[in-house]
Amino acid sequence: MALCFAKSRNIVHRISKLGTLGLLRSSPSLPASSARDFKNPIHGALCICSARRFQSTDTKQFLDFPGGKVPFTPEMRFISESAEERIPCYRVLDDNSQLIMHGNFGQVSPEVAVKIYTDMVTLQIMDKIFYEAQRQGRISFYLTTIGEEAINIASAAALTIDDLVVPQYREPGVLLWRGFSLQEFADQCFSNKSDGCKGRQMPIHYGSREHNYFTVASTIGSQLPHAVGAAYSMKMDGKDACAVTYFGDGGSSEGDFHAALNFAAVMEAPVIFICRNNGWAISTPTSDQFRSDGIVVRGRAYGVRSIRVDGNDALAMYGAVRAAREMAISEHRPILIEALTYRVGHHSTSDDSTKYRPIDEIEWWRKARDPVTRFGKWIQSNGWWNGETELELRSRVRNQILNAVQKAEKVDKPSVSELFTDVYDVLPSNLCEQDELLRRTIKRHPQDYPKDVPL
Amino acid sequence: MAAKLRSYGRGLAPLLWRRGLSNASSSTMIQQQQQQQSGKSMNLYSAINQALHIVLETDPRAYVFGEDVSFGGVFRCTTGLVDRFGKNRVFNTPLCEQGIVGFGIGLAAMGNRAIAEIQFADYIYPAFDQIVNEAAKFRYRSGNQFNCGGLTIRAPYGAVEHGGHYHSQSPEAFFCHVPGIKVVIPRSPREAKGLLLSCIRDPNPVVFFEPKLLYRKAVEEVPEDDYMLPLSEAEVIREGSDITLVGWGAQLSIMEQACIDAEKDGISCELIDLKTLIPWDKETVETSVRKTGRLLISHEAPVTGGFGAEISASIVERCFLRLEAPVARVCGLDTPFPLVFEPFYVPNKNKILDAIKSTVNY
Numbered sequence: 001m002a003l004c005f006a007k008s009r010n011i012v013h014r015i016s017k018l019g020t021l022g023l024l025r026s027s028p029s030l031p032a033s034s035a036r037d038f039k040n041p042i043h044g045a046l047c048i049c050s051a052r053r054f055q056s057t058d059t060k061q062f063l064d065f066p067g068g069k070v071p072f073t074p075e076m077r078f079i080s081e082s083a084e085e086r087i088p089c090y091r092v093l094d095d096n097s098q099l100i101m102h103g104n105f106g107q108v109s110p111e112v113a114v115k116i117y118t119d120m121v122t123l124q125i126m127d128k129i130f131y132e133a134q135r136q137g138r139i140s141f142y143l144t145t146i147g148e149e150a151i152n153i154a155s156a157a158a159l160t161i162d163d164l165v166v167p168q169y170r171e172p173g174v175l176l177w178r179g180f181s182l183q184e185f186a187d188q189c190f191s192n193k194s195d196g197c198k199g200r201q202m203p204i205h206y207g208s209r210e211h212n213y214f215t216v217a218s219t220i221g222s223q224l225p226h227a228v229g230a231a232y233s234m235k236m237d238g239k240d241a242c243a244v245t246y247f248g249d250g251g252s253s254e255g256d257f258h259a260a261l262n263f264a265a266v267m268e269a270p271v272i273f274i275c276r277n278n279g280w281a282i283s284t285p286t287s288d289q290f291r292s293d294g295i296v297v298r299g300r301a302y303g304v305r306s307i308r309v310d311g312n313d314a315l316a317m318y319g320a321v322r323a324a325r326e327m328a329i330s331e332h333r334p335i336l337i338e339a340l341t342y343r344v345g346h347h348s349t350s351d352d353s354t355k356y357r358p359i360d361e362i363e364w365w366r367k368a369r370d371p372v373t374r375f376g377k378w379i380q381s382n383g384w385w386n387g388e389t390e391l392e393l394r395s396r397v398r399n400q401i402l403n404a405v406q407k408a409e410k411v412d413k414p415s416v417s418e419l420f421t422d423v424y425d426v427l428p429s430n431l432c433e434q435d436e437l438l439r440r441t442i443k444r445h446p447q448d449y450p451k452d453v454p455l
Numbered sequence: 456m457a458a459k460l461r462s463y464g465r466g467l468a469p470l471l472w473r474r475g476l477s478n479a480s481s482s483t484m485i486q487q488q489q490q491q492q493s494g495k496s497m498n499l500y501s502a503i504n505q506a507l508h509i510v511l512e513t514d515p516r517a518y519v520f521g522e523d524v525s526f527g528g529v530f531r532c533t534t535g536l537v538d539r540f541g542k543n544r545v546f547n548t549p550l551c552e553q554g555i556v557g558f559g560i561g562l563a564a565m566g567n568r569a570i571a572e573i574q575f576a577d578y579i580y581p582a583f584d585q586i587v588n589e590a591a592k593f594r595y596r597s598g599n600q601f602n603c604g605g606l607t608i609r610a611p612y613g614a615v616e617h618g619g620h621y622h623s624q625s626p627e628a629f630f631c632h633v634p635g636i637k638v639v640i641p642r643s644p645r646e647a648k649g650l651l652l653s654c655i656r657d658p659n660p661v662v663f664f665e666p667k668l669l670y671r672k673a674v675e676e677v678p679e680d681d682y683m684l685p686l687s688e689a690e691v692i693r694e695g696s697d698i699t700l701v702g703w704g705a706q707l708s709i710m711e712q713a714c715i716d717a718e719k720d721g722i723s724c725e726l727i728d729l730k731t732l733i734p735w736d737k738e739t740v741e742t743s744v745r746k747t748g749r750l751l752i753s754h755e756a757p758v759t760g761g762f763g764a765e766i767s768a769s770i771v772e773r774c775f776l777r778l779e780a781p782v783a784r785v786c787g788l789d790t791p792f793p794l795v796f797e798p799f800y801v802p803n804k805n806k807i808l809d810a811i812k813s814t815v816n817y
Binding site for chain 2: 228229230260428
């Protein structure tokens with residue numbers, strides 16, 4: 001790619017040097033050195049232009065056009081498909097967990113910093129135990145957040161409970177931060193009757209009205225326009241709050257991503273779009289996903305203010321989301337954050353990512369760039385944390401999660417009647433009829449149905 | 456989407472006015488209205504417009520939006536709304552149907568009445584995922600913690616004599632396969648106003664297909680006040696004893712003409728307006744078929760997989776021993792909607808009349 005970019009920059013440069021007279025030449029008489037670029041559409045355009053038209057044009061003139069004045073130019077210049085340099089990535093903590101001089105991230109209190117760390121550790125341990133529970137066949141499915149703990153927890157820390165979260169599915173840490181209990185996580189994964197979603201969705205599809213967190217769906221990117229509509233409502237109600245929605249690099253290819261950014265800009269909706277660019281959409285690397293400089297550059301095309309952040313730097317995420325929130329609410333505008341990170345775990349328990357990516361790559365991100373270790377070292381260097389508190393935390397959380405799993409396993413499944421409720425606000429006649437019919441069938445063939453689902 | 460005929464709505468009107476009106480159908484329908492309140496003679500788009508005025512007036516949390524909605528919409532249904540209620544509550548959206556519905560879901564989920572317009576039902580498909588996977592499952596998947604019941608999607612549907620592939624479709628059957636949404640289609644101005652108000656206020660997401668053929672063509676007395684007509688209740692709009700005909704929307708006036716002609720041949724037809732396609736009123740249809748012993752269903756959408764198939768199967772299940780003839784379906788052909796062949800494609804009066812006769816004489 002680097003070679004291609006250099007080539008196209010040369011072309012643009014050359015055109016500006018050729019001047020208008022050069023444009024009158026037909027393509028076969030162009031210098032031999034440019035023959036290799038013959039397929040470039042720029043040359044086709046060269047041949048059809050009339051120089052005279054440009055000669056009489058005053059370059060200081062403007063075209064009044066919707067959106068503002070557009071300056072005229074006699075120079076035929078195609079905008080390059082890429083900038084000379086990639087958009088830089090904002091970070092606060094360096095690889096050795098030292099604060100970078102002159103970095104600005106606002107303030108984080110020791111209490112908040114310690115909670116960010118303990119929640120990141122909790123998320124890691126929860127992932128480990130639930131993942132193992134799936135491997136033991138105790139739950140049907142699981143999906144870890146390993147490697148993306150900082151994006152989860154630090155973004156949540158920068159929000160208030162009044163901010164509506166419209167999640168993808170790899171952001172359980174936001175719920176954890178908001179106080180969704182380990183028991184509630186376990187109940188959802190075990191689809192028992194304590195699951196707020198009544199056992200209807202696969203594990204990890206959490207949702208909680210109490211925690212202002214829309215219910216997860218497996219669909220990709222379809223939540224993004226919802227966040228815009230919700231944010232518009234919050235703006236109309238004059239709330240001191242915004243909507244925050246998460247998605248991945250793969251999700252940025254969906255039509256709903258385009259719809260949401262464009263609508264958000266036009267509607268001036270206070271919504272923060274947080275893209276977890278973790279490099280992989282199941283097995284598809286970003287090189288097969290897009291040719292842009294990631295996701296951050298798309299913001300400008302839609303008129304959306306954007307920033308690229310080191311997603312493995314909790315302080316940078318915290319600072320960027322706090323600033324984004326402030327701008328979104330006070331200026332009634334959407335903000336796009338692209339967090340660069342890595343999906344250290346497999347896509348889900350149905351995936352083995354070593355089949356399509358090198359183990360070395362996974363290990364490098366797991367060890368050298370682990371966001372939890374990086375943040376932990378920083379709070380330790382501040383004297384807010386030590387080896388003793390670390391041991392105590394890990395042992396306590398592990399016991400809590402194991403207890404939650406054991407308890408969730410013993411709770412009954414939701415009753416069969418919940419199969420029919422909530423399709424509509426009340427049961428229509430066809431569902432009443434099907435409910436009756438099903439119950440008669442169960443009586444005749446009880447052996448066909450699971451025993452742990454009460455009638 | 457780029458090829459949308461933006462001036463279509465406005466161009467359509469004079470043609471429709473020139474076309475002959477079915478006086479018989481509109482007058483009979485008016486007589487069948489349950490309430491004879493004092494009203495104003497009004498066409499269907501004006502009735503829709505009045506409903507939207509009422510809902511924006513009565514509910515400060517109601518919003519109307521879609522493509523070209525600000526200036527009144529290509530069919531004039533949103534005329535005057537932005538002047539009265541302001542551009543924060545009545546607004547244009549970018550040209551993106553999945554965005555319109557997705558935005559509407561989020562707006563509705565915050566406790567608002569989100570009234571989204573899809574300019575033509577033919578263009579609803581980019582929003583199909585938002586309707587099927589998002590709106591329809593929003594309540595169920597959250598265990599009733601969240602819902603987007605305030606969402607109503609309005610979309611003009613159906614044949615207009617010159618609409619070709621992309622300004623003529625009747626896509627209702629796709630949506631009738633989706634638990635969690637309601638599908639409603641009105642037949643006349645008075646019905647349109649009352650049903651639309653019910654849909655907007657119903658606590659479930661609704662797709663409301665408006666018969667664009669009737670926007671200007673159908674005129675009847677419409678009560679000026681705020682009234683609602685019940686959902687999931689079919690209506691017998693013409694009583695008869697020999698055969699039951701079931702339809703919805705613009706097709707009912709064609710069916711009614713066939714009923715009138717059949718009567719001249721001594722066949723007494725009962726005509727039912729289904730109004731709500733899901734969840735539909737099986738009982739009213741069943742009661743009628745138990746009386747007549749015969750059933751004919753007619754819709755403009757292609758016959759294969761059309762909603763007529765569902766009605767037919769359900770009634771055969773319930774009334775098998777009472778049926779004296781196979782259930783007849785007089786529907787659109789299994790082709791894309793064809794411009795120059797439209798007169799051949801549509802289930803017209805004589806196709807229906809022939810089917811009535813062959814069913815009665817089976």
